[in-house]
Amino acid sequence: MIQNILWLTLETRPDDIASMAADNNGLPRYFRVNTSLASKPDDDLMKLALKNKHAKDLLIRLTNLGFSLYYNAADESRFIRHDRIVHHWPAVKDGTFTASDDGIVHQFEQPESGEIRRLVVVFSPINSKPRLIRYFRPSFATLMKYIPRDTAILRIADVGGVKGAFYLDTSFMPDNSSRIRRLIQSTVDEHGVDADNVVLFGASKGGTGALFHGLTGGWKFVSVDPIVTDSWYEQYENDYHFTAHGVFPRPKQEVFTELVGRVASERRGHSPNSVIVTSSRSPQYAYTSEIIRPLRDSLSVLDSGNPNILKHPDVAPKTIYAQVMAINTLLLGFSFPPGVAAVP
CATH class of the missing domain: 3.30.1370 (Ribosomal Protein S8; Chain: A, domain 1)
Structure with missing residues (x-):
């Protein structure tokens, strides 16, 4: 037996x-x-x-x-x-979270108005809690209060890897990103949301997801200090995210270099009308700047000079105002000028 x-x-x-x-x-x-x-x-x-x-x-x-x-x-x-995860996770069992046909755990928040014309897709940041909820750390739990009344929120868990799959493919789940993309598209289709009214949002690991799926799916995004390379954490933080040793089939820097190059070629002369909120005070800034260089003249980069930003995890909580502004600007169909702009 x-x-x-x-x-x-x-x-x-x-x-x-x-x-x-x-x-x-x-x-x-x-x-x-x-x-x-x-x-x-x-x-x-x-x-x-x-x-x-x-x-x-x-x-x-x-x-x-x-x-x-x-x-x-x-x-x-x-x-x-x-x-067995979806059968074991209490929040899935009681209906708080839902699993898609592809097994992607998510949560859908409807606006009080009952009218859905816009959608924000939220990707979760890193968490080290030794429970399944580390794959679904709440990100901007009060976001519904700060977006248009006809906007729904789709929150997507990041199951996989050790501390998450970064919403990318893993060696065990080589089609993980495709499953996530299908969930987003099926949600958009189910509620009849125009593609121009969809904004992907996330910080840190969630920023990685927002950037990747925004570029691959053609959706607008607000990506907050995304992690686009494994180098920093593997070299200086003892592989804190456990990205080495075969957990991922390809390193992030390879995935994003190829993706950004392809998107830059396909969209030559066309702005994706999306925003990266970051800070030159973050150790991730130099890596991100190099990776997105082919799209630098079409993306909007908001660079915070806040002196209280001392490390990568400081960026998200110190730039909430810019994130809200960027999300609503894109939701309402307005545009940011491309290039780098300094913000407080």
Whole structure:
């Protein structure tokens, strides 16, 4: 009989998992990792993996097999198989969140007016909580108060990878981005929203999603200090986002360099009428500037010089005013002048 739960320890070799699954006649629904041998046994496997190479190798192998950390307790981290997530996640089970036919978890907010002529699509930023909600961290929860009365909001979870798939393809889910794009398009079609009245929005990892899907889908976007390269976090932050070692089939810098080049060629002379909110004080600024260079004369870049911005996570909370302005400007059909503009 196939076992629904298999146990691992920090001494389990990643290569042993295949033989364990074979002996079990298939992958279980859950893996549980005993962490009692760790120096901090109550830490979840993501935290342990930042300092322990063996823990990281184990985490990466589970991730590439399609398992996600969903719970941790004393001496234990629990992982769930991807196809079981929607059956396990309480917010999906009680109807707070919905799963599309392609399995993309999302939430749809209708305006109080009941009239839907515009749509904002929200992508979530990074979260490190060892629960499934890290894939759906709330972003601008009060946004509905600041947009036109006929605007609905589609919020999309970022299930996949270790701390999210960045709304891109992963090695385990090579069609993840296509599934997300289909969800956006089906929502637009279902509510009869004109494509010009759709704006994609996100900050940090969410900004990555807004930029990617805006460029690939032809939708307007407001992308806040997007992460378009893995270099910074892999080189200076000990691979904090767990993007190396095969979790993603291609590095972000390769994906975005190719995408931006193609879009620049296809849209030569045509402005995508979209906005990047960023700050030259952010370590991501130089990477983003280089990646978007072919579109620099058609995109609008709002560069905040706020002296309180000291690092990447500061950009989003310090530029809320610019984000609201940009979202509403695009929703209402107005245009930003292309190029870089300094903002407070």
